[in-house]
Amino acid sequence: MRKESIPIVELLKEAKGSILIATHENPDGDALGSGMALYLFLKKKGKEAYIGSKDGVPHFLNFLPHTEEVISLPDGRFYDIGIVVDSSGFFRVGTELKVGKKIRIDHHVGGDFYGRHDLIDPKAPATASLIYEIIKAWDESAIDKDIATCIYTGLATDTGFFKYSNTNEYTFEVAKRLVSFGAEPHYVYRMFSERESLGKMKLISKVLDTLTLYENGQVAGITILDRFFKETGTTYEDSEGLVNYPRSIDGVEVAFAIIEKPEDGLWKVSLRSKLNVDVSKIAERLGGGGHKYASGCKIKANSYEEALEKLLGSIRQQLSMQEKAAV
Numbered sequence: 086m087r088k089e090s091i092p093i094v095e096l097l098k099e100a101k102g103s104i105l106i107a108t109h110e111n112p113d114g115d116a117l118g119s120g121m122a123l124y125l126f127l128k129k130k131g132k133e134a135y136i137g138s139k140d141g142v143p144h145f146l147n148f149l150p151h152t153e154e155v156i157s158l159p160d161g162r163f164y165d166i167g168i169v170v171d172s173s174g175f176f177r178v179g180t181e182l183k184v185g186k187k188i189r190i191d192h193h194v195g196g197d198f199y200g201r202h203d204l205i206d207p208k209a210p211a212t213a214s215l216i217y218e219i220i221k222a223w224d225e226s227a228i229d230k231d232i233a234t235c236i237y238t239g240l241a242t243d244t245g246f247f248k249y250s251n252t253n254e255y256t257f258e259v260a261k262r263l264v265s266f267g268a269e270p271h272y273v274y275r276m277f278s279e280r281e282s283l284g285k286m287k288l289i290s291k292v293l294d295t296l297t298l299y300e301n302g303q304v305a306g307i308t309i310l311d312r313f314f315k316e317t318g319t320t321y322e323d324s325e326g327l328v329n330y331p332r333s334i335d336g337v338e339v340a341f342a343i344i345e346k347p348e349d350g351l352w353k354v355s356l357r358s359k360l361n362v363d364v365s366k367i368a369e370r371l372g373g374g375g376h377k378y379a380s381g382c383k384i385k386a387n388s389y390e391e392a393l394e395k396l397l398g399s400i401r402q403q404l405s406m407q408e409k410a411a412v
């Protein structure tokens with residue numbers, strides 16, 4: 086458990102002006118859960134706080150309390166303090182923001198640093214657990230059912246509901262506290278995981294048809310073409326989490342999903358590792374980033390084949406480097 090003082094707490098306690106909390110584009114459970122929890126807490130403390138997301142609130146997170154208050158970014162306003170959560174930098178917001186002081190709260194390795202008020206801990210299971218530490222260091226008694234639900238959602242979703250390697254004693258300690266403050270594990274699971282549309286199921290069916298193994302079965306990938314969304318009446322946010330299907334295959338070490346984004350002229354890649362391969366290195370070589378077990382990048386390419394070849398090239402490089410290091 087964290088013992089040292091947290092500089093961001095002192096800064097926020099003294100803050101007089103407006104504070105914008107921004108999530109990364111296409112927010113996941115940790116980004117929005119963390120952001121909402123900090124937003125609700127700061128408002129409770131009498132601060133002029135706002136929360137914004139470039140892509141609004143996805144369907145699978147619209148059960149979080151007060152999400153109707155999320156601002157669609159950019160909104161053209163100036164904020165005295167900007168806090169980006171669960172992101173390796175403000176560029177991950179996906180749009181330009183006008184903010185005075187910049188602060189980052191995150192658990193990704195590397196990324197941009199804005200000064201001593203940043204709170205970055207790659208050992209934290211989720212950004213949500215860092216938000217919990219901030220609130221605990223300030224006034225834990227302010228955690229009500231709504232705030233607990235938001236933090237719990239970040240922690241639960243980033244750990245695959247307490248299955249991934251970032252699940253440890255500390256993860257459960259925080260989860261236990263949150264449940265004691267009113268978070269309901271079964272409710273969060275049901276709302277997050279069991280409200281899929283028929284279209285999403287049809288999308289999964291199409292996507293699983295593309296499943297391919299590479300490198301003697303060590304690598305598995307799926308492809309999500311833009312037309313799949315159109316044919317099934319789904320949208321980009323429905324692709325969230327599909328990369329877990331290739332990862333679940335026996336013998337696979339690296340899983341990826343490659344998603345066509347024609348409006349941006351690029352291919353978005355999500356990477357997952359099962360045990361030993363560091364997929365953050367694979368993503369970094371292609372201009373992206375992340376953690377050892379989960380990372381992502383965007384590839385500019387003229388064709389699917391070109392994008393796939395670039396991706397596989399970086400994957401092969403990582404596999405052979407790690408094989409050599411293991412000898």
Ligand SMILES: [Mn+2]
Pocket residue numbers: 115116171192211212243
């Ligand atoms: Mn996260």
